[in-house]
Amino acid sequence: MAVLAALASNNIRRPAPELAPGGTLVATLVHPSAHDVVAAFGSIWISSGPGGTVARIDPTTDFVTAVITLPDPATMLAVGEDSIWVTSAPGNRVSRIDPATDRVIGSLISGERGALGITVFDGYVWVANHNGDPTGSVAKIDPAKMQVVDLIPVGDEPDAGPTSIVSGAGSIWVGVQNINAVVRINPSTDTIVATIPDRGACREIVADDHGIWVAGGCVAGPGVTRIDPATNAVTEVSNASGNSPAIALGGDSVWYGTTDNFLGRINTTTHRVVGRLKLPGPAWAATVAFGFVWIADREDGLLFKVKPN
Template identity: 30%
Template sequence: MAIALASAAVTAALAACSSQPAEEPEQAPAPLVEKVLDVPGFADFLTVDGDTVWATNDGRVEQWGVDGKIAATEMPRPCGTMALAADSLWVANCPDANLYRISTKDAKVQTIIETGIANPKGETNVVAGAGSIWVPSDAKGVISRIDPATDKVITTVEVDPGTFYLSYGLGALWAVSSDEQSLQKIDPASNAVVGKVALGKQPGFLTAGEGAVWVQEQGDGTVARVDPETMEVSGRVPVGENLIYGDIDTGGGSVWLRTTDDQVFAIIDPETMEVSERLGEAAGSGAIRYTPAGIWTSAHDNHTLSFWSRETAAEE
């Protein structure tokens, strides 16, 4: 009798299991579909402003949406990545080594601040963080900190010579010197370098997000992941033979890398440290910026901006 009852229990358990719905396999995300905008001139560096983007161009900065150009502001030669803060766009002007403050409401120049520009060739970053605007202002190794309430340089930070590349995130300002092959961590409370780590060949653009600082090692074709607390290189992702110029950003659980060779951009999984996707045909150098709705890229040699959207893909 006990054996019969046990057998019946097993049969019932198996029947219950078989009645449970099988788990459906996880669906892959919809592919990113590119919408191309023709942009005369030399559209290059990008800064996201809501559902629009600002781009540097020949003798002007321009605001674009997915349906076309919205506004433009003339200036001698905008250069490098721009910052968005205090209802203003902050743009380095290379030939005159100063900083333009432009209203995002009417695209008019509000003021011009004499800061100096560390790299007049234009590969540089202006960034916002800790209530301030940060500008690499002298190739000897100086970053200037501007208060947007007064439009004045309130202090300077001594850094490695040749520090041109900046990013703000994870509670600190991060600065790369390509010449010294270094990443420096700057504490905004003390305005001082509080950590440093050696990098590979020709480090360049960087981004702080997804739990780490990510730096293009342009001469090695790799992206270095740096632990923001220990200041150690905790991994490297090989992408191609080189990563000369291009751009990098984080968001939505990924690292977004604008490349020059092989593809328009690559997507890096920060957990597996592998390239998960490569999109587009190689289109020369340009910039990349993540938004929750999609990805903006520029291709100045092709005179285009592109918006890559999974929503567009789903609709089609």
């Protein structure tokens, strides 16, 4: 009987141990309609969505040093070619900001409607056009001419094309919600070289030469997935749960933010969540820079500043 009792006690399901926070919230900044956030040129840049502005923030003082007004909504941001690039959705405009003057120095139509995700790679600007007929597309823009030089059809339905886009491992990676996949594009030939099934492909994607990390921001499914660029194989971060619109890569960690107000920290070597911090609000976008994680809360118009532990 004693042996049976011992075996039974060993089989009792115990709750998983609580994870350490992984970081400390050090500031909560007010930024109405905070939509996207990037770091460059010694500053944090945050778009305001329907507010049509991009704010520049000093990461040391947390003060706003400039506000750039756009003629359209300020949706997603990217850095490259000595500029800050901004998409507008609803709409189809891409604007270019000069960080030396904090002024818009150019804009163009992205070739389709619903310009959302944006990245800069290999001398070109790449834009995810969510809307189009017969499909959405990725626009390839020559920044020297400020012209669209190619439109790559992506998706399989009108007005349901790509939403997110990132560059890494020599490729362009595009999240397409309606086909539950990440599409890989060769930037030299502008052709699709792989369509990789991923149920969470809707919100942010981050990448380096070692892995592509996808935030599961739309449907019930994995909180975070990782694509191996050598094989296109997808693995789930098994202990990352929740609807996770925001994701950022910094050092040896991937940080993801959830709609239920958590910031998770993933070890890029073990591919396991090693920290979870409760936030004052839901995450929508994130970046890592200047020794901090910066998380935009679109719902409450806030920007959280977290110091990694």
